Amino acid sequence: MNEITQALKNKNAFIGFAVAGYPNFEKSAKYIVDMANAGADLIEIGIAFSDPSADGPTIMNADQKVLENGSKTEDVFRLITEIRKDTNVPLVFLTYTNPVFKYGYEKFLSKMKSLDVQGIIMPDMPLEEQEAFINIAQQYGRAFIQLVTLQSGNRLPKIVSHASGFIYVVSSLGITGSRHKLSNEANEIVTRIKELTDIPVAVGFGINTYDQAKLFSSADAIIVGSALVKIIEEHPDDATTYLTEFIQKMKGARNATN
Amino acid sequence: MTKKGYYGEYGGQFVPELLMPAINEVTEAFDKYKDDLTFKRELKDLFDNYANRPSMLYYAKNMSKDLGGAQIYLKREDLNHTGAHKINNVLGQALIAKRMGKTRLIAETGAGQHGVATATAAALFGMEAEIFMGKEDTERQALNVYRMELLGAKVHAVTTGTQVLKDAVNATxxxxxxxxxxxxxxxxxxxxxxxxxxxxKYFQSIISEEARSQFLEMTGRLPDAVLAAVGGGSNAIGAFAKFIDDSEVELIGIEAAGKGVNTQQTAATMALGTKGIFHGMKSQFLQSTDGQIDPVYSISAGLDYPGIGPEHVYLKEINRAKYVPITDDEAVAAFEYIAKTEGIVAAIESSHAVAYAMKIAPKMRKDQQIMVNLSGRGDKDVAAIARYKGVNIHE
Incomplete structure (x- = not known):
């Protein structure tokens, strides 16, 4: 968990995302390492789910492709083993509750520990349903990343009190994917969170341009998911240069703000 | 409920943080209005004077005689306004929405009956309605799509995933x-x-509330068995609810086996599913060992769902209800049988329950009685059944 804090706190950090196994196992491993080399401070590894209800079409299509290729949870673990040969960048899983539940909470968290994956995000496990999972996550020293939204209101202090790793602020209503217009309302939430905790705060959902990367100056990090998946979708065989340039551009935008 | 939101270990609220405030708002409103006398009076008035309640309990004399065993009673939810049990729940929820000051209703639909009911309530209350329906279902149930549009609703054909009910729920x-x-x-x-x-369950319980007193009035006693089709399980939970405490009444849910429980083309969640967490609830689902939700199949768009309501799993676990599969072929045979025997065109969903009644009634004594919840009428299915039978209809 400390690796996450060190990677993000006061760093104008950039968090990337990749769907494990997309477009295929080998390329996926390479592109994740490429992202780390390009300067991503932390990478979220998406474990594909058949019904990714918080995700927009870009990630949904990637998930579907991966599952059509026959990828299993164990393949994702194998992928992490490969990646870990080349990079120590902090990693967190992003998936839905069911694949983790089916694998078994304890078995899954134990596996995360042995693979050196520092945390996990499960968008369909809200505060009300987290207790059992968080207790085990703590035993294994894995972070459970809390999500906060513009709607969270008076739920915020309680969510923050259960947070570890970093706090994920959802920038706007709706699902993942690019937005033409993105307001900087989330900055206000970031400020409120910072009054309550020292845990790093990251803003995500809908960020895909240089100007949007500059919007959330108060956050320790921005999270970009769909835009990176889109690059891989458009350049499945040779995404390295595009990913690198994009990440460097977005990091540049972050550094230009502070 | 054993603890708030849970039936045994099943249920819960597995939704994104983004939706929790909205869910909590609905919970508060439901808690507030479910025991509110003015609310209940307004709902009863809508039930009686708009939805055509109470629905009759009809003694199916021809069927009973022909099958030669138990006496069969049909709870005629098909005679409700809009043609199915769905209106009971929709009027209740729309009334809550109205009290909450909401102006736009959204809903998923499989066979189209729930979408039609929602579009109807929106028209009645002067609200906007947008209905999400799997693209495959919009084709199977094209007539219902037009009905919804006629009622002023906007219908979205959902093209993600398997393009059926499950995906419509995701989209909504x-x-x-x-x-x-x-x-x-x-x-x-x-x-x-x-x-x-x-x-x-609260709004659909009207089915068993009425049926229970209708049985006592008509026959002097309760039925020996209550049969209802289950997809997600709304008509079944409504038909079971007020009989749950009557241990002498056997409760039987009939799920869609599609082409058979030994094939890949099935929707028999209880027979083949395993524990999982999906669509906001811990329940039983048809899924892979990795927790990926399986594509499912049934001739019935309304039963074509990979999960089931959490209380049904609980009722099964405590041995209060049992769940049995019926295939497409058996359901279609029952669809034709009840039409010819009783002059009733029943929904293909409800025909699954009729099919099971046809199996067990002959083995029961003549002094025993069965209730079949006839959850909807089958006009919407006529074209699809004709196709299934290889009959070419020119419209």
Missing amino acids: FQDWTKRIDDTFYVLGSAVGPYPFPEMV
């Missing part, structure tokens, strides 16, 4: 996350995060 939840302030998700089945399973 997604829409809700985009627009919360003025929007109420009218969930049609006894599934999803709390309070939906409980709220759907």
Whole structure:
């Protein structure tokens, strides 16, 4: 968990995302390492789910492709083993509750520990349903990343009190994917969170341009998911240069703000 | 409920943080209005004077005689306004939405009956309605799509995933996350995060509340068995609810086996499913060992769902209810049988329950009685059944 804090706190950090196994196992491993080399401070590894209800079409299509290729949870673990040969960048899983539940909470968290994956995000496990999972996550020293939204209101202090790793602020209503217009309302939430905790705060959902990367100056990090998946979708065989340039551009935008 | 939101270990609220405030708002409103006398009076007035309640309990004399065993009674939810039990729940939820000041109703639909009911309530209350329906279902149930549009609703054909009911539920939840302030998700089945399973049960319980007193009045005693089709399980939970405490009444849910429980083309969640967490609830699902939700199949768009309401799994676990599969072929045979025997065109969903009655009635004594919940009428299915039978209809 400390690796996450060190990677993000006061760093104008950039968090990337990749769907494990997309477009295929080998390329996926390479592109994740490429992202780390390009300067991503932390990478979220998406474990594909058949019904990714918080995700927009870009990630949904990637998930579907991966599952059509026959990828299993164990393949994702194998992928992490490969990646870990080349990079120590902090990693967190992003998936839905069911694949983790089916694998078994304890078995899954134990596996995360042995693979050196520092945390996990499960968008369909809200505060009300987290207790059992968080207790085990703590035993294994894995972070459970809390999500906060513009709607969270008076739920915020309680969510923050259960947070570890970093706090994920959802920038706007709706699902993942690019937005033409993105307001900087989330900055206000970031400020409120910072009054309550020292845990790093990251803003995500809908960020895909240089100007949007500059919007959330108060956050320790921005999270970009769909835009990176889109690059891989458009350049499945040779995404390295595009990913690198994009990440460097977005990091540049972050550094230009502070 | 054993603890709030849970039936044994099943139920809960597994939804994104983005939706929790909206879900909590619905919970508060439901808790407030379910025991509110003015609310209940207004709902009863809508039931009696708009939806054509109470629905009759009809003694199916020809069927009973022909099958030669137990006496068969049909709870005629097909005679409700809009042609199915769905209207009971929709009027209740729409009334809550109205009290909450919401102006836009969204809903998923499989066979189209819930979508039609939601479009109807929206028209009645002067609200906007947007209905999400799997693209495959819009083709199977084209007539219902037009009905919804006629009622002023906007129908979205969902092209993601398997393009059926499951995907329509995903799409409706997604829409809700985009627009919360003025929007109420009218969930049609006894599934999803709390309070939906409980709220759907509450409004659908009118079925067993009426049936229980109708049985006592007509026959002097309760039925020996209550049969209802289950997809998500809304008509079944409504038909079971007021009989749950009557241990002498056997409760039987009939699920869609599609081409058979030994094939890949099935929707028999109870026979083949395993524990999982999906669509906001811990329940039983058809899924891979990796927790990926399986594509499912049934001739019935309304039963074509990979999960089931959490209370049904609980009722099964405590041995209070049992669940049995019926195939497409058996359901179609029952669809034709009840039409010819009783002059009733029943929904293909309800025909699954009729098919099971045909199996067990002959083995029962003549002094025993069965209630079959005839959840909907079958006009919507006529074209599809003709196709299934290889009959070419020119319209």
